[in-house]
Amino acid sequence: MNSRNIFANATIAGSLAAALAMIAAPASAAPKPPQPTMDKCYGIALKGDNDCAAGAGTTCAGTASADYQGNAWKYVAKGTCDTIKTPKGMGSLEPIKS
Numbered sequence: 403m404n405s406r407n408i409f410a411n412a413t414i415a416g417s418l419a420a421a422l423a424m425i426a427a428p429a430s431a432a433p434k435p436p437q438p439t440m441d442k443c444y445g446i447a448l449k450g451d452n453d454c455a456a457g458a459g460t461t462c463a464g465t466a467s468a469d470y471q472g473n474a475w476k477y478v479a480k481g482t483c484d485t486i487k488t489p490k491g492m493g494s495l496e497p498i499k500s
Contacts, residue, residue, distance in 0.1 A: 434463055434477060442475040443483035443493040453477050472498030 434453040447453070452466040452474035466474035470490045478486065478493070486493035 437477050439480060440477040441480050441483045441495060443478040443486060444475045444496060445470050445472045445490060445498040446478070446483075446486050446488055446493040447471065447474045447476040451476065 442453070447466050448469045449466055449471075450464050452463060452471070453476045454463050454474075470488045472490075472494075475497075483493040483495055491498075
């Protein structure tokens with residue numbers, strides 16, 4: 403194999419590795435855009451299924467480290483948050499202190 407082929411193969415391998423890294427990264431790392439017909443409901447999201455951060459332990463969408471984490475929120479239909487029951491209590495329009 404000559405040096406030109408080695409360089410071309412290395413370039414292709416590097417491009418493939420970069421593409422795979424982008425695919426493997428969380429697709430929803432940014433906050434979900436505002437939803438005018440929805441409320442932010444704290445304490446109802448499952449691990450890794452929050453719509454954005456609300457404090458320590460989360461950085462943004464999909465980063466809740468535990469089920470029903472009190473400082474992670476998820477969008478729900480307006481007026482329904484405090485009717486959502488979880489094993490830890492009810493949903494809240496404000497962060498839930500643990």
